[in-house]
Amino acid sequence: MSDKALYRDVNENPCHMCMPMGGILPIKGVEGGMVVIHGSQGCSTYMRRYISEHFSEPIDVGSSSLNEKGTVYGGEKNLKQALDNIRKVYNPKLIGVLTTCLAETIGEDINRMADEYLVERQISDLTIVPVSTPGYGGTQAEGYFLTVREIVARLAQPTPKHNKVNVIVPNISPADIREIKRLLDLMGVEYTLCPDFSDTLDRPYLEHYSKMAPGGTKLEDIKAMPGALATIELGATIGDEYSPGQFLLDKYGVPLYTVPIPIGIKNCDTFFRAIKEITGKALPDSVRTERGRLLDAMVDSHKYNFAGRSVIFGEAELVYAVSQLCIENGVYPAVVATGGAGGKLAELLHPMVKECPEPVKVLPESDFSEIREKSSSAGVNIAIGHSEGRYLTEHENIPLVRIGFPVHDRVGGQRILSVGYTGTTLLLDRITNTLLESKYRTYREDMYNLYYKEDSGGLSATKDEVNSDGLHCMS
Amino acid sequence: MSQAQAIDGRQDFIITKGKQKAHLKCDADSIAGCVSQRACVYCGARVVLNPITDAIHLVHGPIGCSAYTWDIRGSLSSGEELFRNSFSTDLREQDVIFGGEKKLTAAIDQLAAKYHPKLIFVYSTCIVGVIGDDLEAVCRTAAKRHGIEVIPVQSSGFIGNKSAGYRAACDALFRLIEPENRELVGKDKSINYLGDFNLAGEAWIIRDYLRQMGVTVNVVLTGDATYADLKKATRASVNIIQCAGSMHYLAGRMEETYGIPYMQVSFLGLEDTSESLRRIAAVIGDSEVVARTEALIAREMSHTAPVIEGYRQKLAGKKAAVYVGGGFKAISLIKQFRELSIEVVMIGTQTGRQEEYDTINDLASDGTVILDDANPSELERFMTDQEADLLVGGVKERPLAYKLGKAFIDHNHDRKHPLSGYVGAINFAKEVYTTVCSPVWKYVRAGGEGHE
Numbered sequence: 040m041s042d043k044a045l046y047r048d049v050n051e052n053p054c055h056m057c058m059p060m061g062g063i064l065p066i067k068g069v070e071g072g073m074v075v076i077h078g079s080q081g082c083s084t085y086m087r088r089y090i091s092e093h094f095s096e097p098i099d100v101g102s103s104s105l106n107e108k109g110t111v112y113g114g115e116k117n118l119k120q121a122l123d124n125i126r127k128v129y130n131p132k133l134i135g136v137l138t139t140c141l142a143e144t145i146g147e148d149i150n151r152m153a154d155e156y157l158v159e160r161q162i163s164d165l166t167i168v169p170v171s172t173p174g175y176g177g178t179q180a181e182g183y184f185l186t187v188r189e190i191v192a193r194l195a196q197p198t199p200k201h202n203k204v205n206v207i208v209p210n211i212s213p214a215d216i217r218e219i220k221r222l223l224d225l226m227g228v229e230y231t232l233c234p235d236f237s238d239t240l241d242r243p244y245l246e247h248y249s250k251m252a253p254g255g256t257k258l259e260d261i262k263a264m265p266g267a268l269a270t271i272e273l274g275a276t277i278g279d280e281y282s283p284g285q286f287l288l289d290k291y292g293v294p295l296y297t298v299p300i301p302i303g304i305k306n307c308d309t310f311f312r313a314i315k316e317i318t319g320k321a322l323p324d325s326v327r328t329e330r331g332r333l334l335d336a337m338v339d340s341h342k343y344n345f346a347g348r349s350v351i352f353g354e355a356e357l358v359y360a361v362s363q364l365c366i367e368n369g370v371y372p373a374v375v376a377t378g379g380a381g382g383k384l385a386e387l388l389h390p391m392v393k394e395c396p397e398p399v400k401v402l403p404e405s406d407f408s409e410i411r412e413k414s415s416s417a418g419v420n421i422a423i424g425h426s427e428g429r430y431l432t433e434h435e436n437i438p439l440v441r442i443g444f445p446v447h448d449r450v451g452g453q454r455i456l457s458v459g460y461t462g463t464t465l466l467l468d469r470i471t472n473t474l475l476e477s478k479y480r481t482y483r484e485d486m487y488n489l490y491y492k493e494d495s496g497g498l499s500a501t502k503d504e505v506n507s508d509g510l511h512c513m514s
Numbered sequence: 515m516s517q518a519q520a521i522d523g524r525q526d527f528i529i530t531k532g533k534q535k536a537h538l539k540c541d542a543d544s545i546a547g548c549v550s551q552r553a554c555v556y557c558g559a560r561v562v563l564n565p566i567t568d569a570i571h572l573v574h575g576p577i578g579c580s581a582y583t584w585d586i587r588g589s590l591s592s593g594e595e596l597f598r599n600s601f602s603t604d605l606r607e608q609d610v611i612f613g614g615e616k617k618l619t620a621a622i623d624q625l626a627a628k629y630h631p632k633l634i635f636v637y638s639t640c641i642v643g644v645i646g647d648d649l650e651a652v653c654r655t656a657a658k659r660h661g662i663e664v665i666p667v668q669s670s671g672f673i674g675n676k677s678a679g680y681r682a683a684c685d686a687l688f689r690l691i692e693p694e695n696r697e698l699v700g701k702d703k704s705i706n707y708l709g710d711f712n713l714a715g716e717a718w719i720i721r722d723y724l725r726q727m728g729v730t731v732n733v734v735l736t737g738d739a740t741y742a743d744l745k746k747a748t749r750a751s752v753n754i755i756q757c758a759g760s761m762h763y764l765a766g767r768m769e770e771t772y773g774i775p776y777m778q779v780s781f782l783g784l785e786d787t788s789e790s791l792r793r794i795a796a797v798i799g800d801s802e803v804v805a806r807t808e809a810l811i812a813r814e815m816s817h818t819a820p821v822i823e824g825y826r827q828k829l830a831g832k833k834a835a836v837y838v839g840g841g842f843k844a845i846s847l848i849k850q851f852r853e854l855s856i857e858v859v860m861i862g863t864q865t866g867r868q869e870e871y872d873t874i875n876d877l878a879s880d881g882t883v884i885l886d887d888a889n890p891s892e893l894e895r896f897m898t899d900q901e902a903d904l905l906v907g908g909v910k911e912r913p914l915a916y917k918l919g920k921a922f923i924d925h926n927h928d929r930k931h932p933l934s935g936y937v938g939a940i941n942f943a944k945e946v947y948t949t950v951c952s953p954v955w956k957y958v959r960a961g962g963e964g965h966e
């Protein structure tokens with residue numbers, strides 16, 4: 040299965056981004072949250088651009104704009120000035136301070152600086168959450184979870200038991216977050232979902248623009264997370280050291296249910312089972328109907344899907360859930376890849392890929408050069424992942440179903456819905472239709488080349504075999 | 515007017531034409547916490563060099579820097595596609611502690627063996643400057659070992675902003691174009707075209723105009739350039755430069771060292787395009803070239819002018835806000851908007867130079883807000899106060915314009931349509947029309963919430 044050295048000298052076309060990038064999203068998902076990136080100006084500009092393209096939203100992120108002097112003598116003055124200016128313009132309730140490669144390399148102690156700053160300026164109505172996110176320390180996925188963990192750790196207070204459930208979500212789309220909230224509301228479950236960027240990063244058009252987007256998880260609610268019935272964390276692959284749920288368990292004894300993102304019938308069932316265990320609430324009839332429709336869709340498309348041989352790539356958590364969906368539907372993965380170490384991904388996939396009729400390459404610490412090579416040799420005919428996968432389409436003609444982050448070459452990254460029974464049905468349809476589209480696009484030409492052309496050697500067994508995958512079983 | 519307060523120290527970077535005498539402050543470090551729209555030194559260097567199609571662009575640094583600049587410009591190639599890959603040494607914690615030279619050496623070796631390039635650029639990023647890897651030495655040794663050119667680009671991120679990156683790129687180019695045979699310097703009748711990155715084929719369009727005029731382009735820096743093209747760069751007798759921000763410095767050094775004179779041109783808008791073509795013809799100084807140029811201009815204008823006029827009638831009286839990377843673009847845009855009877859009411863750049871701001875100030879009408887290194891809050895405020903109908907900007911500015919209900923023109927590296935020359939002028943006018951006159955505004959401006 041995993042058959043590669045984990046340390047390479049050259050990365051060719053990255054499949055992941057850097058740690059502070061991931062940290063920005065959760066900060067944008069808490070009420071009144073604003074970000075300062077402690078490092079050189081460029082880092083924040085890149086990240087703003089990527090996030091902004093994906094969500095089609097203005098993404099204001101401050102930078103301490105470290106220059107040569109700051110690099111030599113320390114960036115404390117810059118950071119404090121940045122905090123001053125951000126407060127002045129945005130008046131935030133919470134500022135997340137994320138470090139970069141540069142700040143970490145010169146050894147900036149942001150915890151001390153943040154504490155001192157609050158004392159010096161005598162501020163009591165602002166929370167500063169310093170997070171150590173060196174770009175070289177991990178991928179955006181690790182930056183994301185670590186930042187959520189630090190936000191929770193900084194705000195959480197011992198709280199008497201209450202009826203809410205903590206729901207920790209990974210980097211899924213605002214539409215996905217809204218869907219999870221809809222389902223929980225339908226079931227009458229009280230919850231604190233964190234981080235919640237479903238409104239802040241997918242704002243409606245309003246008559247008056249405000250610099251701080253309304254919405255986000257309420258700071259009061261995060262404070263009270265230690266009193267919750269339990270935590271459901273959609274983070275099966277993440278290491279304990281990054282896990283907010285683990286923190287709440289260790290420090291406050293809040294029971295932790297770690298479940299995959301509810302994509303695919305099995306993962307959805309797991310999610311609802313966890314809710315039932317915690318709250319005693321069963322699936323309402325309307326959701327049971329949604330489940331039935333998903334099953335119906337799976338049956339309707341099963342033959343088309345069986346012709347799919349997929350490559351799945353992106354952040355480990357999403358890759359894990361999508362792999363489950365693909366295996367359930369016979370779009371067996373040939374390559375499953377993630378840019379970083381991927382936490383527990385490889386270990387979790389191990390029993391799953393054994394179910395697959397063909398070998399599956401699991402590639403942690405991968406890059407697109409490798410993904411391309413392995414996909415091409417395995418005869419992959421559908422790619423599922425973020426926009427950078429267009430590289431596979433361009434070079435190998437593998438069509439891409441866009442999901443995850445970033446989606447920057449199509450509109451609507453923020454509206455892609457894939458979770459829950461209904462979201463899964465939509466995602467499955469996108470996959471099936473992509474397979475159908477490429478089949479029909481080349482069908483006439485393929486048949487002509489195979490069976491009519493003089494020099495085609497048409498009916499030889501090998502050609503027949505190669506093609507049987509996509510074509511024969513479908514008539 | 516927004517309720518947010520202005521940031522101390524920003525006042526000097528903003529002036530209103532006609533109201534203040536003072537010079538605008540520019541070319542300074544961004545103020546911390548200002549949410550500057552600027553990119554870093556490395557990014558500046560990368561965008562200039564990236565269009566060199568058959569080079570390996572290797573980022574010596576952590577992964578993010580490489581991920582965010584993969585296939586960074588919509589530069590087109592007529593041949594090799596190697597430049598569209600992003601190679602990185604993907605530095606990790608242990609490299610930061612123990613140094614990354616070994617890893618860099620291994621990376622160069624692997625890439626040389628796999629792709630057989632003639633040229634590798636090795637970009638330095640923030641932390642490489644701090645951990646002290648000796649890029650020069652590693653590149654020198656690797657170049658010898660493989661018999662190819664391995665050129666370090668000193669683009670450590672904290673030594674300035676994008677402009678410093680342009681300079682680092684020019685230094686690398688200057689090294690690259692050093693001729694083996696000095697006797698050939700300046701001997702060709704051809705010209706070099708500097709500062710066009712062949713976005714959506716723009717350099718091809720200009721090359722074709724020049725061909726029709728009887729002028730040969732020796733090499734474009736750097737759009738669709740190859741190693742071999744660049745090696746004969748010093749043979750040209752004149753350099754014309756368009757994007758002055760990025761190439762001024764190189765043109766200056768080429769004049770100093772090789773005696774190749776340069777002239778500034780612009781192919782944005784009808785007026786600038788025609789004028790630039792005429793000036794090139796005059797410099798070539800051949801009466802036949804001059805005649806062919808006039809014929810070309812007449813031919814192009816005869817079908818372009820009426821189209822532009824059509825758009826002008828639909829757009830006259832609108833107000834534009836402009837926030838772009840360099841000063842040259844800003845200057846051209848003021849003129850181009852005039853051709854459409856659109857007035858520029860706010861104009862700023864990320865990295866404009868003092869001379870460019872002086873020109874902007876001369877061109878702008880009274881009351882125009884001119885600002886350097888603007889942040890979203892200022893853009894919001896001035897777009898609103900100045901009642902702009904549209905904004906010209908980059909990717910990050912687009913959603914802000916839209917949220918404010920303003921039309922938007924993409925003037926970034928990613929665009930998929932050419933804006934240069936006569937055809938570019940039509941594309942530009944069409945884009946302005948497309949965004950300003952879209953039916954969606956009717957619904958949006960009637961109000962957001964609660965107006966059903």
Ligand code: SF4
Pocket residue numbers: 057058059078081082085138139140141173174175576577578579580639640641
């Ligand atoms: S990898 Fe490091 S230097 Fe590069 S953008 Fe990310 S934080 Fe900045």
